Amino acid sequence: MTAVLKVTDLHVYFDTAAHVVRANNGVTLEVHEGESLGIMGESGCGKTVLFLSLLHLQQPGRIVKGSVVLDGRDITRLGESEMERIRGRVVALVPQNQATALNPAYTVRQQLEEALAIRRRGGALGRLVRSGPDVSTDTTEELRRVFEDLGFEAGPILERLLRSYPHQLSGGMRQRVLVAMALLMRPRLLIADEPTTALDRAIKAQSLAALKRVRGALTMLVISHDVEAISTTCDRVAIMYGGRVIESGPCADVLSQPRHPYSQLLLAAQRRTRGEPLATVAAETLNLIDFPRGCPFQPACPRTMPACATVTPSEYATDDAMVACHHYSRGGV
Ligand SMILES: Nc1ncnc2c1ncn2[C@@H]1O[C@H](COP(=O)(O)OP(=O)(O)O)[C@@H](O)[C@H]1O
Ligand SMILES: [Mg+2]
The missing domain is CATH 3.40.50.300 (P-loop containing nucleotide triphosphate hydrolases)
Incomplete structure (x- = not known):
């Protein structure tokens, strides 16, 4: 190993x-x-x-x-x-304070596209087992695939999520966006x-479910x-x-x-x-x-x-x- x-x-x-x-x-x-x-x-x-x-x-x-x-x-x-x-490319984190980890001035889609752009500039060394190698370079398709990994079907709900600003999301949803971001960056570690401190029970369950899918x-x-x-x-x-x-x-x-x-x-x-x-x-x-x-x-x-x-x-x-x-x-x- x-x-x-x-x-x-x-x-x-x-x-x-x-x-x-x-x-x-x-x-x-x-x-x-x-x-x-x-x-x-x-x-x-x-x-x-x-x-x-x-x-x-x-x-x-x-x-x-x-x-x-x-x-x-x-x-x-x-x-x-x-x-x-090393910090930017190899290690990504899901920070403790997820409320401030997303930029309030950008939509979810913009932030996820940025994560993807970082990786495509050579930022990631990792490999995603579920999604496989870069078959498609199409951004929308890749976002859809990552959210599918996290349990979201493509459709109006996902579209609305991608158009949202962080303050419009629940804590659990923000956590999942952060996990999606990490998946897009494909860090080595x-x-x-x-990840679940300061979250109430329902949100904690959502957050754990997202991490479990990444496992x-x-x-x-x-x-x-x-x-x-x-x-x-x-x-x-x-x-x-x-x-x-x-x-x-x-x-x-x-x-x-x-x-x-x-x-x-x-x-x-x-x-x-x-x-x-x-x-x-x-x-x-x-x-x-x-x-x-x-x-x-x-x-x-x-x-x-x-x-x-x-x-x-x-x-x-x-x-x-x-x-x-x-x-x-x-x-x-
Ligand atoms: N900047 C610091 N200066 C002095 N002591 C510190 C500092 N940061 C952490 N510590 C001490 O190191 C120990 C471990 O802290 P920490 O790693 O934050 O614990 P936790 O397991 O709760 O994450 C604690 O006793 C803490 O008081
Ligand atoms: Mg600690």
Whole structure:
């Protein structure tokens, strides 16, 4: 399997006036061609810092250690002008604040045509499985095809949507336009950071349905604290705690039978609250400034043992899964 993105031991720190905040503490993960990887964890665990660091967008954050490799190229220390190209061409995002991501002065059709024009100028390296190669260069036809992928039949409703300005659309519709835009640009990797946060239930369902349809067509990284968003849109999931991936594997296994004590608590809390309000398990006990020795989850862990306080757990990996916990040091429990 080809890795589109490979992050190895990434450490990202912030220098504040009084302290150094260790927001990412050795993130390691891979996203393979055509797969959708979910990054899950409660607020403050370092998900957004990770995503912004991949694109060098977190200005005050410092990559202290580790590497980010995109399509075999190490982009960890690229200069700003080269990163600009990477950001525009290779990685598209569905931003958290979808209300402001579209330009209010242009119709949906104009914005989608612009996305298409960017790709045709050589902006995209990706390949869309469902729509296939560029058989037709006809713009209208391509727009129709992308919306068909998203569940819209060609007809008066689609025509009205294309003529609309962003403010005339519902939140769910704007999300789908953004997803359509991403599909038209065919990025190598689509990163969606909290795509469903701040959306009400009905809109969230529409938004997840759109992302679910994209699954398999694009390589995706979906960041969310919400188990429903992850299980609907992802093949594999990586659970983060304290700026590190502490467990990963196929969604079907990790979400139903988590192995790390933190994952177990997080998923149990999510089941109780059904994801809303945000389940908090151990965010307060973590200190990113005086970062603890040993396992960062040790102070809150119900299954702690002596080694946990002194030795940082290694990543114990099987074929398709990983857990960083001393309980699994001999493949056990
Ligand atoms: N600019 C910054 N300066 C200092 N600390 C920051 C900055 N941005 C984020 N952090 C800290 O890094 C940690 C991870 O934040 P973030 O990645 O936004 O979490 P989340 O998983 O909720 O997306 C948090 O403790 C946050 O306070
Ligand atoms: Mg975040």
